[in-house]
Amino acid sequence: MSSRRILFLAPATSITRIFPQLKDAGFEVGLAENYKGALAFIAKSRPDIIFSRPSLSGYSVEELLAAAEADADFPSIVVFSDKGSASEAEKFLQMGAHDYWLEPLLFEKICAAIPEKGKKPKAVPPTTTLGGNKPAIPATEKGPTIIGSNRAMQRVMALARQVAPSKATVLISGESGTGKEMFSRYLHAHSDRGDNPFIAVNCAALPEHLLESELFGHEKGSFTGAISRKLGKFELAHTGTILLDEISEMDLALQAKLLRVLQEGELDRVGGTETIKVNVRVLATTNRQLEDWVKEGQFRQDLYFRLNVIPLKLPSLAERGDDVIELARFFIDMYTKEYSLPAAKLSAEAVSWLKTYDWPGNVRELQNLMERAVLLAGGNVIEPCHFLLDPDNWPLFEEDGVEECAATGTDSDSGSGDCSNFSGSVIPIHEMERILILKGLEQTSGNRTQAADLLGISVRTLRNKLNEYRSQGMDIP
Template sequence: MDDRNQILLVGRESREWTTLASQIKASGLEPVILQSLVEAKERLTSAPAGLIIVAIETLHQPLDAVRELTFLYRGLPVLAAAFKGSVSEAREAIQVGAADYLLLPIDDSALAKVLDQYAGRFFDPELGRGRRLVSSDGGMQKLLNQLRRVAPSKATVLIQGESGTGKELIARYLHQVSDRAEAPFVAINCAALPENLLESELFGHVKGAFTGAVTDRKGKFQQATGGSILLDEISEMSLNLQAKLLRVLQEGEVDPVGGRGAQKVDVRVIASTNRDLKDWVSQGKFREDLFYRLNVFPVRLPSLRQRGDDVLLLAEHFRKRFVAELCRTDIPFSQDALLALKAYSWPGNVRELENIIQRSLLIAEGNAITRADLTIDPSPTLTAATPAAAGNDDAIRLPVGTTVREMEEILIRRTLDEVDGNRTRAAELLGISIRTLRNKLHEYAARPPE
């Protein structure tokens, strides 16, 4: 039998544990009962497994065990199981890395669903914001395996993909599976600050370097020494700063603003963008030499609509997560909701899916999440004035009867979502000044609810 069909049950033997083992065996998988965390780690050293289930009541310091197993064996799902569970205990288990929380005894159909969802699947916790890297897509799994192979090196990585595909999540994953995982992971959005402030944020400054510089301050590169730095929206960096970044990559040292000497840094550089940087280079907006320095290991993330069954897998993950976070009744998706989720094109990718599932749980009133609760419409309505918009996944679909004022607000908020809240970039795309954009947002915020 394939080792990945083995389900490790970590905890002292009990009646409930034996029953669970029998149920797993009846499902065609191979249960292996291990009495302690030490035994589990010894077993995993010699052979892989498809899933780990940790007994909360019978294992010494079970939450520490969950945390250690998810850290040591990235990608291997770890579930927590309890005989007398509670909502707070479930929340704690998930916070330390458990993929799910089971209450024993569990009936055969419910167990079959859990095993189908997790056994042999890739499930990787992200350290930060409680998210999870969840995928059963072959292309994504191949990509993650490639990242594991490149992780031990110091090679720079360039992540490109549409907005909302999880570029920062992938960057964090790369950091976590590298030998730098114990050192800092520092992220900075290169589009969020004007050039003079961004230089200080990246490279630091000395006291008196400019008005307001009352003390020496380390930049993000110094803060990330020994670890990794993510330069998000690298395409929005000015050409002047690009030249200074190139020197950091070539020499491994930074020059603080106002300083008189360079400082050595040991940092793994990861860059990300939702643009085609080759096209940016051809337009003269990005340095060719910097592009090749960053593009040592290129990563192109697929859109959610290209990831097949991941839509439903992620939807179920987000549903469980927000049920726990919102402390609300655990309600499933209705069949029409599942069909709607599969039919929708997801122009906002995983971020849009996450937001829609959270919103649906906030507004759902029945005993299931319905298609209406999702507030998405997979069928074409009014898109735009031109026929070309009909095949455009990024087109904004509006029902007939929407007022011009409402259309304006929808367009502005959607554009902000696409650029991760970057007002400067949003104003550029909308063809308005940053001041006009700011005034519009103040107007919307002050408008009384209807």
């Protein structure tokens, strides 16, 4: 371990807390606060990986990424920031950064990111998600754990297990929030490509010309803004798996180019003259009925047949019966641990409500609902009023920490179905409110309109709350 080297381009305060752990583990740690010092350390010690702030006095990480672009043996670069954004992450990843993290830096996460000798490092999922893409269920050593005992779900799982080891293309369909990406990660993890790259691309997130560059890459100067060569996602996924999320939203012209990659295993970068061979397993997801999309001329029939080798249709949460309660308890356990709260249970009334609700947002909606309920219950029994679906029926929190539950329509003397039995250790409502608002902004990448919609409040109310937090000295984006 003593030969492993790390370079940090950052203020010393960024690594003060973790430096003793790195030193005790036998790492050689370099610290530079400018580009010249970084190049000197790289030339002398050749670190295994570099962690860099986006900018320092007289330095920007773009300089380092440009140097890496010109040197195939340059160490991989992880950009980390104390105040990140989705747009900044996308920018640096497109310029060649290996990953983008938010502070604080964690010793375990750094260790996991350092590559074995002679290998490129694997990307480590960020501690804080910027785009609201937090997986519904955490990954295990063999990919994500899929929870569900319902017969329809078990049939899907049986088919997934059967086809996972193959290289066959799989088309995963289902309503939004049913776990299509989770299944794609499961298929990848249980294939012989499981130790190789898994690259996900949202086909609905980018216009046609940008999506083409994202998938197939481009050469320097091929269009305005193409300041350097960029490898496409198919090249980055070589020997691994690529997920084409929401494939139905891809433009018809681009579908033809995708078909060539699927049939021939080769591609051309935008503006390039060299044909590049790739070995990639393709998984695709859609929340549409692609057969109807084909009939309407919105999707190529030949591409549909090429993608639909193995069809995997996920049932909605409303079709999964008691899986709702199994999943709810899983999420409750996950969030009580995340927020260091006592173990919480569902009341009989809450269980009944969960079973009768129609779940238009499926598992994603259930997960968000359980996070909210865990925070508002504060370690006590979770009641229907903690779900807060209707702002007009939100419970009233008194100054002494006792809550009157208006959502259940019962009074506090009934002994059941209310939220009045709080202990004195309840998290203050203003703190819960602040946490929920900041989580909403985080999950929507700072989009206030979407965050207000997610929280069930008006944009004006959200704006007023943020102004209030700023006036209290809080650092609010």
